[in-house]
Amino acid sequence: MKISHLSLYNYRGYHKQDIAFSEGVNLLIGPNGSGKTNLLEAIYFLSLAKSYKTEDANLIKFNEEFSRIHLSLLSEKGKEDLKVIISKNKKKINLNGHDILKLSDYIGHVNVVSFLPEDMNLIKGPPKDRRYFIDSIIGQMDKNYLLELSNYKNQLKQRNELIKQLSEDRKPDMTLLDIYTEQLAKSAEKIIQYRQVFIKDINLHLKDIHPYLSNSQHQFDFVYIPSISANIENTLKENYKKDLFYKTTTNGPHRDDYGFYINQSLSSDISSQGEQRIMILSLVLSVTEIIYEKKKESPILLLDDVFSELDETRQNKLINYLNQSHLQTIITTTSINHIQDKILKEANIFYVRNHYIRRHKHE
Numbered sequence: 398m399k400i401s402h403l404s405l406y407n408y409r410g411y412h413k414q415d416i417a418f419s420e421g422v423n424l425l426i427g428p429n430g431s432g433k434t435n436l437l438e439a440i441y442f443l444s445l446a447k448s449y450k451t452e453d454a455n456l457i458k459f460n461e462e463f464s465r466i467h468l469s470l471l472s473e474k475g476k477e478d479l480k481v482i483i484s485k486n487k488k489k490i491n492l493n494g495h496d497i498l499k500l501s502d503y504i505g506h507v508n509v510v511s512f513l514p515e516d517m518n519l520i521k522g523p524p525k526d527r528r529y530f531i532d533s534i535i536g537q538m539d540k541n542y543l544l545e546l547s548n549y550k551n552q553l554k555q556r557n558e559l560i561k562q563l564s565e566d567r568k569p570d571m572t573l574l575d576i577y578t579e580q581l582a583k584s585a586e587k588i589i590q591y592r593q594v595f596i597k598d599i600n601l602h603l604k605d606i607h608p609y610l611s612n613s614q615h616q617f618d619f620v621y622i623p624s625i626s627a628n629i630e631n632t633l634k635e636n637y638k639k640d641l642f643y644k645t646t647t648n649g650p651h652r653d654d655y656g657f658y659i660n661q662s663l664s665s666d667i668s669s670q671g672e673q674r675i676m677i678l679s680l681v682l683s684v685t686e687i688i689y690e691k692k693k694e695s696p697i698l699l700l701d702d703v704f705s706e707l708d709e710t711r712q713n714k715l716i717n718y719l720n721q722s723h724l725q726t727i728i729t730t731t732s733i734n735h736i737q738d739k740i741l742k743e744a745n746i747f748y749v750r751n752h753y754i755r756r757h758k759h760e
Contacts, residue, residue, distance in 0.1 A: 398508055398694050399725045400440065401476075402469040407458040409435040410752035417756075418727065419745040422719050425729045427749030433729035435752070437511070437699045439466045440727070443479050444509035444697075445533070446490060446500055453483050470507065473694050479507065505537050508688055508696035512681045512703055520673050521665050524654040531655060534684050535595050538691050542591050549584040549650060556581055557645050564641045571637065581649065582630035588650045589623055595687070596621040596655075602683035610682075610714055611675045615659050619680060624652040671706040678703070678715065685724055698726040709735040716740050 400418045405411040410432050425433045438456075442448055443466055448456060457464045463484040470477045480491040490497040497503045519527055536543040556577040563569035599619050607617040625632045625648050632648060639647050657664040657676055664673055681698075688696045698719075704712050712735050719726045720743045729749075733741060746757045 398473075398697055399471045400468060400697060400727075401471050402467075403436070403440065404465075404467040405436070405439055406465040406467075407461040408439055408464040408466060409456060409458065411435065412458065412752075414752070414754060416747070416754050418725065420725055422716060422744040423725070423727045424733060424741075424744050424746045425727065425749050425754070426731070426733060426746065427729075428731060431749045432752035432754075433749045434701055436749075436754070437701050437727060437729060440468070440697065440699060441509055441511060442466060443468050443481060444507040446481070446488070446503060449511075449513065449515075453488055454485050456483050457485070468507075501540070501543075504543070505540055508537055508692065508694070509699060510534070510681055510685050510688065510696045511699040511701070512678055513699075513701045514705070516677055516681075517670070517674065519677055520657045520668075524652070527655045528651075528653060531592065531595065535591055537696075538688055539591070542588075545584060545587050545591070549581070549588055552577065552581045552584055553646055553649065553651060560640050560646065561644045564644045569641070574637070575634070578633045579630060581646070582633055585625065585629050585633075585649050589625075589629075589653075592621055592623070592650070592653070598687050598690075599680065599683050602686045603679055606682050606686075606718075607676065607679040609718065610679055610711060611672065612710055612714060616661075617664075617676055617679060618658045618661070620656040620658055622654040622656055623650070624648045624654075671708065671711070674703075674706050675711060682718070685722075689723065695723045695725070698724045700726060700728045702730065703728055704730050704732075704735075713737050713740055716744065720744065 399420055403416050403418065405414045416436070425436065427433050438448055442456070447453070463482055465483075466481050468479045470479060477493055478491075482489045490500075490503060492503065492506065516530070519530055532542075532546060536546070556574070559574055559577060563571070563574060596619060603617050603619060608614055611617075633646075636648055657673070659668055659672070659676070664676060668676070685696055685698055688694075703715070707715070716736055717740055720740060733746075747754050748757055
């Protein structure tokens with residue numbers, strides 16, 4: 398999957414901008430605030446129909462009525478055109494000349510994997526950030542997972558509402574709670590199985606990718622930590638007393654977590670910021686390999702401010718890896734001073750200034 402052309406109109410700080418991307422590595426170089434990240438955000442928006450930063454209305458250029466993003470894509474299906482128009486109160490999505498009425502019919506059509514500065518919170522941040530990160534990736538690969546996750550959340554909401562009611566009764570009747578628990582347990586089991594398979598696949602790829610990027614032999618394991626690992630229905634029922642006390646479902650996939658471990662120790666305890674960045678990058682690149690295996694098509698890789706906190710050796714290893722991969726990658730950075738000329742010659746370079754992009758041919 399490759400982006401051939403991107404057009405922005407009244408998007409963020411851009412009035413009108415057209416950019417033709419090439420295969421392989423595309424480097425967007427410019428100072429902070431020049432519009433590099435806005436461009437990545439536009440591509441991300443066309444993937445998930447929402448920004449990772451803000452509400453839709455904030456994407457419209459100041460004093461304008463609407464913004465438009467137009468993307469030409471080359472995929473296994475041939476050439477495709479995607480367009481989204483964002484106005485103050487709504488957005489309109491068009492795929493190959495046809496308006497999309499249901500987002501569920503659209504999500505997953507453009508496969509994008511990203512590394513963003515806020516992803517550094519994955520290691521030290523709350524479990525909900527790690528769950529969202531993994532759920533969004535598995536959902537891109539398999540719509541059935543998204544459907545099951547939605548089903549689980551609906552059942553969880555019903556169960557929690559019932560628990561709140563029962564917690565107020567002196568002699569609660571548990572008959573309906575038993576039924577809700579049995580339904581929730583079936584859905585939870587499916588979600589846990591999806592996650593277990595995904596984490597197993599991730600770690601298979603991490604064994605090769607992480608040692609190369611880190612330039613070390615430290616073992617990186619990405620560990621799934623389910624709040625219930627077996628006998629799900631029985632465990633949920635055994636927790637009735639605790640659930641009624643806290644007035645919520647205290648265990649289940651909505652409380653799962655994931656751990657970053659180096660040599661069997663928590664990364665947050667022993668790793669530097671640069672080492673943690675390499676771990677997350679290794680995870681992201683492993684995801685691209687899994688998507689390629691599952692869909693027989695590479696995703697588009699977006700890397701925002703990726704060189705920060707990476708030494709010269711690791712910067713060059715990353716670009717060299719990407720040059721040799723099957724990925725179209727779009728990278729933002731403030732400088733390429735530490736990248737070797739022989740590696741840069743294989744990349745496509747763009748300079749960004751004041752929300753204007755021009756292409757540069759590296760000599």
